[in-house]
Amino acid sequence: MSRQDYGGYADKALAGECLNEEEGLAVLRVSDENLLDLLAAAFRVRRHHWGRRVQLHVLMNAKSGLCPEDCGYCSQSSISTAPIERYPLQSREAILAEARNAAAVGARRFCVVISGRGPTDGEIESIADAVRAIKRELPLSICCSLGLLSRPQADALKSAGVDRINHNLNTSERFYPEICSTHTYGDRLETLANVRAAAIEQCCGIIAGQGETDRDLLDVAAALRTLRPESIPVNFLHPIPGTPLESVAQLTPARCLKILCLVRFCNPAAEIRVAGGRERNLGHLQPLALYPANSIFVNGYLTTDGQPADDAIAMIRQMGFEIEPAEAKSPVA
Numbered sequence: 001m002s003r004q005d006y007g008g009y010a011d012k013a014l015a016g017e018c019l020n021e022e023e024g025l026a027v028l029r030v031s032d033e034n035l036l037d038l039l040a041a042a043f044r045v046r047r048h049h050w051g052r053r054v055q056l057h058v059l060m061n062a063k064s065g066l067c068p069e070d071c072g073y074c075s076q077s078s079i080s081t082a083p084i085e086r087y088p089l090q091s092r093e094a095i096l097a098e099a100r101n102a103a104a105v106g107a108r109r110f111c112v113v114i115s116g117r118g119p120t121d122g123e124i125e126s127i128a129d130a131v132r133a134i135k136r137e138l139p140l141s142i143c144c145s146l147g148l149l150s151r152p153q154a155d156a157l158k159s160a161g162v163d164r165i166n167h168n169l170n171t172s173e174r175f176y177p178e179i180c181s182t183h184t185y186g187d188r189l190e191t192l193a194n195v196r197a198a199a200i201e202q203c204c205g206i207i208a209g210q211g212e213t214d215r216d217l218l219d220v221a222a223a224l225r226t227l228r229p230e231s232i233p234v235n236f237l238h239p240i241p242g243t244p245l246e247s248v249a250q251l252t253p254a255r256c257l258k259i260l261c262l263v264r265f266c267n268p269a270a271e272i273r274v275a276g277g278r279e280r281n282l283g284h285l286q287p288l289a290l291y292p293a294n295s296i297f298v299n300g301y302l303t304t305d306g307q308p309a310d311d312a313i314a315m316i317r318q319m320g321f322e323i324e325p326a327e328a329k330s331p332v333a
Contacts, residue, residue, distance in 0.1 A: 006034075006041035013045045013268040018225060024218045027262045032254045042261040042292035045268045053324040054316050055109065055295035056309065057143075057273065058102035061302045063089040063114035063123075069182045072244035073170075073207055073237055075303045076115040078182075082242035084303045089114060089123050095130040099138055105298065105309035108326045109141040110134065111166065113302060117183065118148035128160035135161040139326045143203055143231075148183065149191045154198035164231060165195040166203035169223055172216035179210055179245075192227060205233035205275065208259050209251040217259060221266040232270045234263055234293070236277030238304055251277075253285040257292070264292040276301045287319045 009019060009027065019027070030038050065086030067076045075082035095112060102110040112127060119127070123146075131142050144157060145166035154165065169188060170176070176185040195202055204227060206220050224232055236256050239246045263272055273295040274282070282289055286307075289296075298313075300306040307315075316323060 006037050007044075009265050010041040010044040013265045014048055016268075018222070019262075019265050021215075021218060024221070024262060024266070025214055027265065028214045028217060028258050030258060035254055035257060038261050039257060039288060039291040042264045045264055046272075046292055046294055049269045050271070050294040052321045053294060054290060054321045055271065055273075055324045056105065056107045056312070057109045057111055057295060057297050058098075058105065058107040058299055058309075059111045059113055059297055059301055060090075060095065060098040060102075061115075062095055062112050062127075063087065063116065064303070065115055067115040067117070069117055069180065071180045071182075073179060073210060073240075075240045075243055077243070080240075080243050082240050082303070089126055092126065092130040092133055095127075096133050096137070099134045099140060103138045103140055103326065106313065106323055106325070107140065107298070107309075108295075108324055109143055109164075110138075111143040111145060113145040113166075114147070116147050118150075119146045119153065121153070124153050124156050128156055128162075131157070131160045131162055141327065145203075147191075148187055149194050151194040151197060154194045154200060158198045158200050162200060164201040164203045165191075166231075166233070167191045167195065168205045168207065168233065168235075169220055170207050171210060171212050172219035173223070174219065175210075175212045175216045192229075201231070202227065202229035203231040203233065204229040205231075205235065205273070206263075207235040207237055207276070208256070209237035209248065209277070209281070210245060211248055211250065217262065221263055224263070224270075225266050228267075228270075230271060231273060231295075232263060232267055233273040233275035234260055235275040236281040238277040238280050238301075240304070251281045253282050256281050257285065257288055260289055260292040271295055273297065276304070279305075279307050287315055290316065290319055290321055
């Protein structure tokens with residue numbers, strides 16, 4: 001395929017058109033020798049919507065383990081034997097302290113994550129209290145990843161000042177039963193509908209490398225296009241010993257970059273984040289992910305380590321990109 005054809009993918013994305021199946025498969029199957037041309041086309045789309053700005057996000061695992069679900073990729077699930085920390089929901093003071101650390105490294109967004117099928121109403125109240133405290137003090141956007149949510153729970157989080165809710169599709173509807181049996185793809189869609197109805201921004205993405213096919217990736221990229229989430233985290237499976245997917249290893253750095261390009265072409269205006277598994281799966285090619293993506297996590301994930309903020313900032317600047325600062329938010333009463 002010629003370089004001009006890759007430019008055609010960018011033209012379609014910029015015109016608001018979706019790649020067809022043949023084009024999507026071609027993105028995923030492009031030869032590695034033509035990868036830089038593909039990245040250049042994806043960068044045209046990214047630059048149009050986001051310039052050369054990169055957002056930094058910091059995660060806090062505010063409640064670890066203790067989860068009854070059986071998601072095959074997750075070290076915190078009920079079927080995982082991974083030796084992780086397990087603890088209940090952290091206090092408001094502990095969450096506020098981590099938010100301060102996030103602001104100190106230049107993060108734009110602070111992400112509060114808890115394990116479990118979904119939060120209790122008491123946990124919603126505690127998290128809302130912590131969010132109000134953060135909003136009174138810090139210019140951070142707040143994202144929460146709390147599992148399945150009801151509409152009243154989403155409304156309560158909105159009232160507290162939560163800006164986004166993360167709830168990933170993870171994979172295609174077809175493949176979903178292969179990675180989880182304790183809830184359904186439809187359950188996830190219901191939570192996302194509750195989030196949208198509460199006027200909270202959606203953060204919804206994927207985990208690539210779980211054994212899915214190319215067509216599964218096309219399907220979930222198209223599903224995301226239909227949902228139009230403001231943020232799309234693209235995770236790459238980090239096979240953790242003690243989980244059912246501990247021996248799955250189907251990703252290469254080039255494959256990861258092609259997946260990021262596909263997601264960018266299909267969702268041109270979204271904030272696309274290189275998320276979990278970035279360091280392990282992209283290795284020395286991590287800087288190239290900034291051509292299709294415009295945000296990254298720093299300082300680690302839920303139960304795995306990540307790139308320290310100082311190293312990430314140096315990488316971003318050496319690539320000629322700039323850190324997008326936090327936006328001042330109105331205090332929440």
